Each structure stands twice: as structure tokens, then as C-alpha cells.
Amino acid sequence: MTYDPGNIFAKILRGELPAFKVYEDDKVLAFLDIFPRAPGHALVIPKAPSRNLLDVESADLAAVAAAAQRIARAQVKAFGAEGITVTQHNEPAGGQEVFHLHVHVIPRQTGVELRA
Numbered sequence: 001m002t003y004d005p006g007n008i009f010a011k012i013l014r015g016e017l018p019a020f021k022v023y024e025d026d027k028v029l030a031f032l033d034i035f036p037r038a039p040g041h042a043l044v045i046p047k048a049p050s051r052n053l054l055d056v057e058s059a060d061l062a063a064v065a066a067a068a069q070r071i072a073r074a075q076v077k078a079f080g081a082e083g084i085t086v087t088q089h090n091e092p093a094g095g096q097e098v099f100h101l102h103v104h105v106i107p108r109q110t111g112v113e114l115r116a
């Protein structure tokens, strides 16, 4: 389980691929998911290289969590989200497809299922 700097989110961090950024600070970047499971679906990533929850430094994890909270609160205010779903996948067996740590923050409305 090593970190591959050729992953898509590392390319976004380096400015080699575009992304619709919704939040940034010195430790964290957040941007919209390219295949949103609901409108406003955001991904929060640490700027430091980290494959997933299994290798992330605790300070980076705390920064990601704090940013996820800010984004969730903004989704309630900006989109009128009635709820928020937060998910995070680790390794292929855990559903991870992009191997730079990321947290999904997804605005929800009552009775509206997530897109596949």
C-alpha cells in the first residue's frame, strides 16, 4: 500500500487537471465530484500525500474533518440540504477507486435516493 503521485487527485492538487474548487486552506482542498451522487456532492482531500485512512497523518485527518464540517454546514445553508451523508473508502476491498485520501460530503433531501 504505497502512495502513487500519478493519481487523479494529486494531478488536481498540482493544477494538472481542472476541478471545481469549493474550499481550500493550507492543508486541505475540496472540489465537486465529477460524477455527483447528488447536487453539491463534494470531495475533501488533504494536500499532503496520503493514500487513505490507513496512512494519513492525524493532523491532516483533523484538517479534512474540519473542512468536511464547514462544507456540510455550507450545504445546509446554500443548498437547503435537509441532511448530509459522509462516506470514505479505503483500499479496493473498501470501495476506493482513487488512491489519494478523500471524504465524500453529499447533501441530502428527504426521500431522494443517491444516484448510482
Ligand code: 5GP
Pocket: 008, 017, 019, 020, 031, 032, 033, 034, 035, 036, 088, 089, 095, 096, 097, 098, 099
Ligand atoms: P472512491 O470510490 O475512491 O471513494 O471515489 C472516487 C470519486 O472520485 C468518485 O466519486 C468519482 O466520481 C470521483 N472522481 C473520479 N475522477 C474524478 C475527477 O477527475 N475529478 C473529480 N472532481 N472527481 C473524480
